Amino acid sequence: MVDISQFAESALQLRRSPNPIPHHGINSDGYPSHFDVDFFETEGEEYMSAEERYEGTGTCYSLDGLTFLDLFDVDEYAECRKDNLFYPFASKEEWEITDFLLRSPLSMAAINEFLALPMVSALHKCWHFEILWTRNFASSPSRNSQVSYPSHPQIEAVIHWKCQIIPSLHRTKTPIRLFWRDPVECLEALFSNPLFHDKLDFVPHHMYTTAAQLTRVYSEWLMGDSAWEFQSQVPRGAPILGTIISSNKMNITTMTGARVAHPLLLGLANICMQTRMKLSSRAFLLTALLPIPQYLHPNQRMRGVLEDCLIHQCLSIILKPLMITAKIGIMMSDPVRNVHHCYTPLAAYIVDTPEACICGKTSPFTMASYLEFGDNFCHPKCTCYITLGQLAKIHVDPNDLEGYFDACAVYRLNGVHAPFWQDWPFACPSVFLTPEALHHWHKQFFDHDLQWCIAVLGAQELNFRFLIVTGRVHRDLQCYIVGLIYMSQSPSLDDNLLASIDQSLSTFHQNKDVIMMLGAETGTKKTIDNWYIPKLELMQSITASTCKVGALIQWSADATEHAHVSEIKDPVRQTNNNDYDPQICHHLDQQDKLRQFVIAMTLKSGVLDPDPEELPVDEGDDEDIAEFNEPCTDQQTALLEGLNCTRVTTNYFIKAKEAATVPCGPSPHPPRTFTADNTAIHLNYSPTRTGMKIDDVADEFNILDLHDAISNFLQLDARNRDVIHEVGVSRRSLIDRPSTLPFDRVQVWHTVHLQEVSFHDPRVILPAQTLHASPPCPGWPKGQ
Template identity: 55%
Template sequence: MAAIDEFLKLQMIQKLELSFSNARELRSRAEMLPSGLSWKCQTITLIHPTKSLIHLFWRDPVECLESLFSNPLFHDKLDFIPRQVYTMAAWLLRVYSEWLTGNSAWDMQSQFPRGATILGTMLSSDKTNITTMTGARIAHPLLLSLTNIHMRTCTKLSSKAFMLTALLPIPKYLHPNQWMHGMLEEHLIHECLLIVLKPLMIVAEVGIMMSDPVGNVRHCFAPLAAYIVDTPEAAMLTITVDPDDLEAYFEACAEHQLNGVHAPFWQGFLHADPSIFLMPEPLHHWHKEFYDHDLQWCLKVVGAWEVDFRFSILQPITGYCHFAGGISKLKKVTGRVHQDIQHYIIGLISSVAPCHFVTVIRALMDVQYLAQCPAPNDDLLSSINRYLLTFHEHKDIIMTLGARMGGKKPIDNWFIPKLELLQSITSSMRKVGALIQWSADVTEHVHVSEIKDPARRTNNNDYDPQICRHLDREEKLRCFAIATTLKSHPESHDLCYDAPEEEERELDNTDYDEREPLDPWTALLEEMNHTCITTNYFSKAKKLATLGHKERLYPPRTFIGSTTAIHLNYNLSRSGVKLEDISIDYNIPDLHGMLSNFLQCDARD
């Protein structure tokens, strides 16, 4: 607020004669806008004492779902009817992409009234750090989205397809037994989820009338379609036992690795099956499995020093991380680093590791790469099963080489939860569509806009209510911007756009990514979300080639060489460098002669 006040005191800003003169007045103007979804605060009473009162901040998930479903910017980004997609007219090769193309949505549709619309609910919860150096505060957000939104839109961060529905409490218990704290927290999470999701359970059973983005009223049911969580939270949500005495039962839970939850939240959901909505998740289950197990086996078999050396001498490539110091001592490794290591690992170990060991690692890598396909078909699913079978046929080599190590001694079992989840990839794809759309990469980035950015604008005290207040104000401004923008574009209300026949034929021969948005509301979505559009340098070079000699820039910055499009930056990445140094660094011995020829040709033109 102090920065805003300082900015408003500038002489050039004061000449604008704004209706506010300081940050407090600006916020008061924002509070006058029509309110959006209201936040609720509920105090949770517990049997076991905690250091402070437990407050649950949440808002109605049905209202969140309705807000997403009626958002005018998603009018052409929604599907309503389950379908089965085949690549052949004989219905031999089925394709699984969106959630509505899977068997789960297809089976649900037959159990609801005729003409009903299924709105699949997608949930996501994962703890995230608010502060690291001061207090180490942690938030546990519950995000909600709609599976009917197209995969390409939902996974795009700027689309705002995820909404913060609740801030789950993270209490500090005073119980003397430290091991009890985890189980008590898991009980509390299920209790809070029951409170937050109760309105959604009613809608999943009896339905509700909702208006879609173009004003059509539909009878909608909202079953639980997907829950994006990491491995520990997935175990917390599925294992259920009825404890009579928590103190006596704790020892039995520890022995059998149970969490003791006797009332899981999903019991109240109609058509909610944890074996379906808790599907394998790419970030925590595939990439993390590779780093925690596959890579550690490689380091043990090949040797950490040898692997680090081979990574350090790799040629740096734009767009890929270069590991100049190796990878064996990396800390705070992100999912992007996991993927960068996967790009190189097979080639680096193929010449030094035993053949059967390379076969095992490559089989797992093939599974993970194929499983990320956005539109897998039955042939691809068969390939995944085949590579999994190859792994199981040769996995004994890992035990033989002593690569399966614990802290100090070898491990003689295959009790790896992430590895076991790989077995359910094909069955999950057939039920819920492509698994890449359920990746936590998107929700992890949503934590920045929904939790971390609002937390930075607080006074570092009582984060939860201030985060809710900030998001409420931000939502008011966003809704106001949508309304005023649509009002100022009268042509955007006409959704019935008919493309001429010539234009339709042209679109049929155009790649999907190259099509220009024809609908005004679609263009408005791109404009308001500040969506980054990837430039097609092939088409750009072709357009430049059609220009006349006078209109064409010389020398050309964008051109095509065989199958490669080249675009030269206007601003140099390195400046003030001698030609001799460039010739040596980039191994261009004839740079002087070629540059001289170029300057002579340029002088003649």
């Protein structure tokens, strides 16, 4: 990277966006000026030019609901906390040490060693006792059918775990135990969580790009057709709380043991998409641990049928309270004490393809069989009425496994006689089962699309073409090869983009025979001459599902599977590696109480505004100017940022704006941050090498036209003094003007920080990436 000392210019050629737009600086909000930021306002606000809202919903029945702090203040020690907020701890400092020990991975023996240290022993005895008591109350769980917990006086659990024995007519190695907690209480905990108070929306609405309402936009769940239809089925004024459930089997041991868990997570679709998908928000709660029994039936296929039936039976038990509230509603209090009469329809079931499919060798969304997976059109939807009608035509006793399974084969069903959703009002598999990015798109791309490219081009050629692709390989390669998958991941799609997705898929089907002609579709042993690819058929439902439930990226299992770390894998590390489920429940119960106490103490103590200087900042050097942070006008919003503080992404667009606002005049330090289109460029304060002759730089880096390039850049800069160092413009011929420079030495940087905004959403500033450039050497003839 070459810098022209007093001009601080660069000749770096940038990777341009697919449709570059002329750059004229950055606007007052710190975004590139060609972005229409008014089109992308903050969550919960109207950001399109036209909106149609469902009238008469979100009615508040009273203002005397119970908030989080109201529930916290009803215990017997509320009077003691009037004098000492952190009672029974003597001070905030004592509580912070206790909280650290309880959240740490230290064993009880290690904590005892710490407490036995002379300095620690000199502290208050009540603190010493409180640590031991709080830690011991979540020791090995009870083995009774009903799990019960002692109640900590200051860390009151809101949602208690329960254990239920599931009877079975078929023998298993161990009794079938279901650990679960009330899903209505879980949903209410999310609904009333003070951390989400400004991230909730209750009103279904249709968004358009213009006031003429010609082009519809789909983003949040409440912007889809299904939310509008649900709202029309409930009493006027009653808000709908979209229920999200997710389940997926996972390994909880590494390399050995083959221990598996099947967690059921629950979320709230009314929480804005960006907050819900953020891992630090903890917007998904573990609601149940589904049993994974070992049936002793001699037929392996029948054992699979029994497992499928058990899953639906357990889901029916767990989710029954939600089904009741979807019928008659329930009074709930939001985070600011407003009471609403809420209904709980099933918004989405985030699940992998094998678990989602009730039918064997058929699509979970449509009536297509495996013979029709390669068709270039979308088959009729597999609605709840079709499936329940087929089940009603089967008159074989479900306890006769073989006979009932054979009868189901006629309708391509997998033997489940009682789907969990059959009693859930408004629930239809063709709506709540959606195409899923992680398992359906990314896996399909790597299993098929990429293999076709390797078979046609060869592994060596493909590796050469994409050798520069680093990190997040699945997604990065898709940006270069498959446009359909990339477009489908947009957090905001309009009718035009949906039409482009359909056209892209149609183009593939029109030309897919070439793949067969080249023999690119191969299996493990031979070439495949058919299109029996389930995930290919699922792509036909992308646009239809988007219209129903909003942007499909919000239903990706990526967020829920990451939640498995905090909800399952971390608690497992605290167990004795025997009988995991009850110990996981106890650990989560303890962590929930600690988290609630932290929130309550933070709210009551008024420590709401995090100090920006204490937050870890992304790449930068000591001489960087201060990071610009918009002041947080809402205290509870600041609380969310404070409790969930993660690494702060440095906004180099803001830095460039601040550099542009500096009064004109001589400066001891030329600016080090510039913008070009949708990219910001930042140089470290100190160059790697100083005082190098231009000819020496050209020879060392093998840049033969460096002299002409710098001269061309200076001439462009002289004609555009009102623009701060525009980088990335096209080169012009210098035939009519000699290549002269007012200097012969330059400064050189070997590293540069590049930052871009998200292609789909220019509000999102992506983390900066560091580009290293080294001159040619024997090991790297063309440099590195």
